[in-house]
Amino acid sequence: MGSKHRLLPHLAQAFADLAPGRGRALDAFSGSGVVSYLLKHQGFAVRSNDYLGFPGVVAAAGVVNDDVRLTDEDVERICSPALDDRDFCRRTFDGVFFTPDDLAFLDSAWSHVATMSGHARSVAVAALCLAAARRQPRGVFTISGDLSRYDDGRRDLRLSLREHFVERVADYHRAVFTGPVPCSVSTGEVGEVEPGAWDLVYLDPPYAPVSDDNDYTKRFHFLEGLSRYWEGDEIMWETRTRKLPKRVTKFSSRRTIEAAFGELFEQFRAVPLVLSYSSHALPDRATLEGLLREVKGEVEVRTVPHTYSYGTHRTAVRRRVDELLLLAP
Numbered sequence: 583m584g585s586k587h588r589l590l591p592h593l594a595q596a597f598a599d600l601a602p603g604r605g606r607a608l609d610a611f612s613g614s615g616v617v618s619y620l621l622k623h624q625g626f627a628v629r630s631n632d633y634l635g636f637p638g639v640v641a642a643a644g645v646v647n648d649d650v651r652l653t654d655e656d657v658e659r660i661c662s663p664a665l666d667d668r669d670f671c672r673r674t675f676d677g678v679f680f681t682p683d684d685l686a687f688l689d690s691a692w693s694h695v696a697t698m699s700g701h702a703r704s705v706a707v708a709a710l711c712l713a714a715a716r717r718q719p720r721g722v723f724t725i726s727g728d729l730s731r732y733d734d735g736r737r738d739l740r741l742s743l744r745e746h747f748v749e750r751v752a753d754y755h756r757a758v759f760t761g762p763v764p765c766s767v768s769t770g771e772v773g774e775v776e777p778g779a780w781d782l783v784y785l786d787p788p789y790a791p792v793s794d795d796n797d798y799t800k801r802f803h804f805l806e807g808l809s810r811y812w813e814g815d816e817i818m819w820e821t822r823t824r825k826l827p828k829r830v831t832k833f834s835s836r837r838t839i840e841a842a843f844g845e846l847f848e849q850f851r852a853v854p855l856v857l858s859y860s861s862h863a864l865p866d867r868a869t870l871e872g873l874l875r876e877v878k879g880e881v882e883v884r885t886v887p888h889t890y891s892y893g894t895h896r897t898a899v900r901r902r903v904d905e906l907l908l909l910a911p
């Protein structure tokens with residue numbers, strides 16, 4: 583999800599500079615949860631917020647969860663034959679992203695996960711989501727059908743979802759640790775988050791790329807549905823990849839994105855802010871800096887050179903963009 587892992591050392595420094603006494607930190611657009619995880623490591627009481635549901639499950643498993651790990655029996659049970667005859671994945675995604683065996687595994691795994699609760703359930707669901715993301719070329723669910731042209735021999739593309747699941751659970755088990763203070767999760771529009779309850783707010787909002795759009799539901803609809811077994815979801819049956827409807831917000835359109843940023847900065851006017859920004863996006867750097875200065879006065883800009891890879895290893899296009907951190911105390 584435009585994961586920020588390469589930026590983490592720079593973010594860590596920015597967070598320490600702006601909130602040396604630690605306290606409560608909001609990761610307002612948490613996505614993969616990697617920045618929330620960093621903040622937890624730094625000793626903050628983190629709130630991870632995202633308007634999609636699956637980032638909430640991922641953050642519950644890896645950030646809020648201090649010490650719950652699945653037992654070997656749990657993992658065996660989830661990988662064993664189904665508890666019921668559910669077949670939603672097989673029926674709905676036949677020939678779309680995964681093999682029939684992989685889809686059958688998702689159905690049967692969920693028949694067990696549905697009987698679980700608490701952080702054990704979050705770890706299981708987060709590991710299923712991570713398994714599906716790693717098994718899918720490029721990790722996004724906009725491409726389907728014959729995916730062989732994306733096959734660059736990577737091990738991730740050869741493992742079955744069941745094998746991935748077992749490994750991804752182990753990944754979570756290595757990552758889980760007890761923080762000094764409790765962390766929490768919320769799922770909702772950023773505008774609904776209480777504005778004043780924080781000592782630090784990190785903003786990594788959806789910038790509008792110069793071409794394409796910034797619709798996260800389009801890219802990650804499969805993970806979103808999988809995180810709740812599509813319960814309550816309305817599938818767009820006319821779409822080949824069985825999408826979920828877009829979530830339209832002020833960040834979705836070039837016409838309204840500037841206003842969205844203005845409101846966002848206003849919302850957190852009283853709190854030290856760190857904002858990630860990469861060049862080649864809208865609003866442009868000068869506009870964004872101007873908007874932030876208008877509300878916060880003082881703004882420091884730190885530049886982090888960054889190389890993005892698009893596509894698989896064989897066909898990867900590398901593009902140098904400057905990743906900026908805007909700090910407003």
Ligand SMILES: C[S@@+](CC[C@H](N)C(=O)[O-])C[C@H]1O[C@@H](n2cnc3c(N)ncnc32)[C@H](O)[C@@H]1O
Pocket residue numbers: 583584585586587610611612613614615616617631632633634637770771772773786787788798831833
């Ligand atoms: C650039 S990504 C964040 C990436 C994250 N920092 C990471 O390292 O993985 C932006 C995130 O904002 C979420 N999002 C988009 N619009 C939102 C809104 N209006 N309110 C809350 N979250 C939103 C998306 O679901 C996506 O996860």
